[in-house]
Amino acid sequence: MRERQASRNARRAREFEAFVAGAAGRLMHAATLLTAELPDDNPRARRLLTAALAHTYAVWDGLRGEDPYDRTRQYLAVAFARGAWHQYGGLGLAHPWSRPKPGGTLSCLSPHERLILVLRMYEGVAEEQAAAMLALPAERVRAVCARAMATLLHPPREAPAVIAEVAPS
Amino acid sequence: MSPVNRREAEVRRLLEEPQPPVPPDLYAEAVRRGGRMLRRRRAARRLMWFLVVAALVAFAVWASVAQPWVEPPSETTPPLTGW
Numbered sequence: 001m002r003e004r005q006a007s008r009n010a011r012r013a014r015e016f017e018a019f020v021a022g023a024a025g026r027l028m029h030a031a032t033l034l035t036a037e038l039p040d041d042n043p044r045a046r047r048l049l050t051a052a053l054a055h056t057y058a059v060w061d062g063l064r065g066e067d068p069y070d071r072t073r074q075y076l077a078v079a080f081a082r083g084a085w086h087q088y089g090g091l092g093l094a095h096p097w098s099r100p101k102p103g104g105t106l107s108c109l110s111p112h113e114r115l116i117l118v119l120r121m122y123e124g125v126a127e128e129q130a131a132a133m134l135a136l137p138a139e140r141v142r143a144v145c146a147r148a149m150a151t152l153l154h155p156p157r158e159a160p161a162v163i164a165e166v167a168p169s
Numbered sequence: 170m171s172p173v174n175r176r177e178a179e180v181r182r183l184l185e186e187p188q189p190p191v192p193p194d195l196y197a198e199a200v201r202r203g204g205r206m207l208r209r210r211r212a213a214r215r216l217m218w219f220l221v222v223a224a225l226v227a228f229a230v231w232a233s234v235a236q237p238w239v240e241p242p243s244e245t246t247p248p249l250t251g252w
Contacts, residue, residue: 013200016196016199016200016203017196020195020196020199021196024191024195024196025188025191028189028190028191028192028195029187029188029189032187032189033184038187039187039188039189039190040189040190042189045189046192046195049195050195050198050199050202051202053195053196053199053203054198054199054200054201054202054203054206055203055206056199056203057199057200057202057203057204057206057207058203058204058206058207058210060203104187105183105184105186105187106184117180117184118184121177121180121181121184122181122184122185149176149177149180152180152183153176153179153180
């Protein structure tokens with residue numbers, strides 16, 4: 001019994017190490033895109049990815065042929081969505097003052113837009129699959145993705161503090 | 170190339186650009202935390218089995234002592250004496 005346990009532990013550690021060696025770079029990049037942090041200063045992305053990988057390690061013996069990369073990515077996405085919910089008070093409602101200031105590529109997008117854009121465009125997850133993962137209708141995923149792409153390609157200029165002077169009559 | 174495809178290619182190129190380095194302790198930390206999760210789960214499962222077995226034993230002991238399937242002696246009819 002004890003020997004079987006030890007051999008199973010050793011096998012899990014070996015397989016998991018190979019998985020991390022192969023997938024960590026891409027997952028780290030995805031996590032950093034999600035949190036919109038700078039590539040060399042990404043504590044939040046590291047925390048997210050460490051938690052996701054720890055979870056994958058814990059369920060490793062029960063994967064039964066399921067792709068561990070898919071599993072980790074799903075955990076990452078859901079944990080990020082939940083974190084964004086707590087941090088920003090609802091998906092899609094990003095307060096401009098609570099956004100990380102020294103941002104990465106996607107810092108002009110809201111957390112919700114980043115999540116859907118990264119899943120669809122960087123990870124290449126199908127629309128229906130992303131919708132199921134986030135419990136959203138597929139049309140909504142398509143709309144948010146299109147909006148995020150438009151914002152990313154044509155970033156809005158800094159909004160002026162005063163919208164418009166009303167001309168005195 | 171259609172405009173939509175061009176836009177998608179452009180977005181993909183933007184997303185590929187900065188490659189963050191992988192922290193060297195990522196694997197060790199993930200194994201440490203994942204191992205802790207596994208041990209906790211195993212302990213919880215063991216506790217659950219222990220509780221189930223304890224409940225079964227307690228039920229068996231109670232049943233053998235109380236014998237609820239034996240018809241209790243009647244208490245409503247007074248015993249027939251003296252005739």
